[in-house]
Amino acid sequence: MSKNFELLQKLGKELDILKPVPVVGERGEVPLAADPTAANPIAIDEPVLEQINALVQQVFLAPGASAPRAVVFASTEPGTGCTWVTAHVAQVLANRVAGTVCVVDANLRNPSLHEQFNLDNQTGISDALVQLDPIRTFARQVNSPNLWLISSGSAAAGAVPLVASDRMRLRITELRSEFDFVLIDSFAMNVANDAISLGTYADGVVLVLKANASRREAALQAKKDLESRNAKVLGAVLNQRKFPIPEKIYNKL
Numbered sequence: 001m002s003k004n005f006e007l008l009q010k011l012g013k014e015l016d017i018l019k020p021v022p023v024v025g026e027r028g029e030v031p032l033a034a035d036p037t038a039a040n041p042i043a044i045d046e047p048v049l050e051q052i053n054a055l056v057q058q059v060f061l062a063p064g065a066s067a068p069r070a071v072v073f074a075s076t077e078p079g080t081g082c083t084w085v086t087a088h089v090a091q092v093l094a095n096r097v098a099g100t101v102c103v104v105d106a107n108l109r110n111p112s113l114h115e116q117f118n119l120d121n122q123t124g125i126s127d128a129l130v131q132l133d134p135i136r137t138f139a140r141q142v143n144s145p146n147l148w149l150i151s152s153g154s155a156a157a158g159a160v161p162l163v164a165s166d167r168m169r170l171r172i173t174e175l176r177s178e179f180d181f182v183l184i185d186s187f188a189m190n191v192a193n194d195a196i197s198l199g200t201y202a203d204g205v206v207l208v209l210k211a212n213a214s215r216r217e218a219a220l221q222a223k224k225d226l227e228s229r230n231a232k233v234l235g236a237v238l239n240q241r242k243f244p245i246p247e248k249i250y251n252k253l
Contacts, residue, residue, distance in 0.1 A: 048088075049092065052088050052089060052092045053092055053096070055089060055237070056089060056092050056093045056096055058235065059071060059089075059206060059234055059235065060093055060096075060097075060181065061096065061097075068202075068203030068204050068232075068234060069176065069180060069181050069182065069203060070172060070175070070176055070181075070182040070184070070201075070202040070203045071181075071182070071183055071184070071202060071203060071204055071205070071206060071234065072106075072184045072186050072195055072198045072199050072202045072204070072205045072206070072231075073085060073086040073089070073183065073184065073185055073186065073205075073206050073208060074186045074187075074188075074189055074195035074198075074199070074205050074206070074207055074208065074222070075187075075188045075189065075207075075208045075209075075210075076188065076189055076190060076207060076208075076209055076210075076218045076219055076222050077188045077189075077190045077191075077210070077218065078110070078188045078191070079210060080188075080208045080209060080210040081208060081210065082185060082186075082188075082208040083105075083107070083112050083113050083116060083185050084116065085206075085208050085237055086103060086113065086183055086184075086185040087103065087113060087116035087117065087185075088116075089183060090103035090147065090183045091142075091144070091147065093181060093183070094144045094146050094147035095144070097146070097180065097181070098146070099146065099179075099180030099181065100146045100147075100148065100178075100179045100180050100181070101146060101147050101148065101179065101180065101181045101182075101183070102139060102147075102148040102149070102150060102175060102178070102179040102181070102182050102183070103147070103148070103149055103150070103182075103183045103184075103185070104125055104149075104150045104175070104182060104183065104184045104185065105124060105125060105149075105150065105151045105152040105185050106125055106152070106163055106168075106184050106185060106186050106187075106194065106198055107152065107185050107186055107187045107194075108125075108126055108152050108156040108157070108159055108160045108163060108187070108194075109156075109160060109187050109191070109192065109194075110187065111124075111151065111152030111156055113149070113151060113152070113185050114149065114151035114152070117142050117149055119140065119142075119149065119151065120151075121151045121152060121153065121154070121156075122153075122154055123137075123138050123151075123153050123154060124138055124150050124151035124152045124153025124154070124156075125138065125150050125151070125152060125153055125159075125171070126152055126153035126154065126155040126156040126158070126159035126162075127153040127154060127155050127159075128150070128153070128171055129155070129159045129162040129163075129165070129167050129168060129171065130155050130158070130159055130162070134174070135150075135171055135174045135175055135178055136178055138150050138153065139178075148179065150175075163186075163194045163197065163198065164193065164194060164197035164198075168197070168198070168201065169201045172184075172198075172201045172202060173201075182202070184198055184202060186198050189222045189225065190218060190222075193225075195226070196225055196226055196229050196231060197229075199226050199229070199231030199232070200229050200230060200231045202231075203232065203234075204231065204232035204233065204234040205226055205231055205232065205233055205234060206234050206235050206236070206237060207219065207222055207223070207233065207235070207236040207237070208236075208237045209236055209237065209238050210238075219236065
């Protein structure tokens, strides 16, 4: 991956983004939205919006290449802000494109994506894993005409083993056919292998690291584990960075 960093600030905290390696998606080109400043269900300050836009551009809208359409966001350990990143990237992406965006909470062990959108968690992806209804049955439209949420759902605890199953693979395939972009929030990689399995079903994975907490060795191991299963690592986000960190610390990512 590229060693170039972009800066993303949030309430005095910062995120660094490594430029991703584009992969080929399954759908055709999706046109940009006519009005990228449409109202957001998630409030985003202008400096934050600018930098999330840069992340969206790098991962999903890079010119001259077929960008990924189904992306997993995975943390190296709990507490990195992965869910926040996933929700805000989904919101900004939905404002940037005219196509449909679906954000999915596949973190069945500690679900909270629905809280980012101030919604309940009555039905979701866990229910889809144990029921036969079409995937859109479990999707709810957020306050954006093209943004949809599939929360973890009521069967989250019992459906944990199904995250790495063929049933999940089939549901992600169904999501690809129903939505132009699919963003998946997953559980921490140092606790479970959910993100690895999900990464093999999707176009790739964006790692979310936490400054002064995520160790370089853990990040390298996560990258190695993903690539050993042929899951593409699209880039990394360094979250909650309060002061500059020399590039050489992460120069082998």
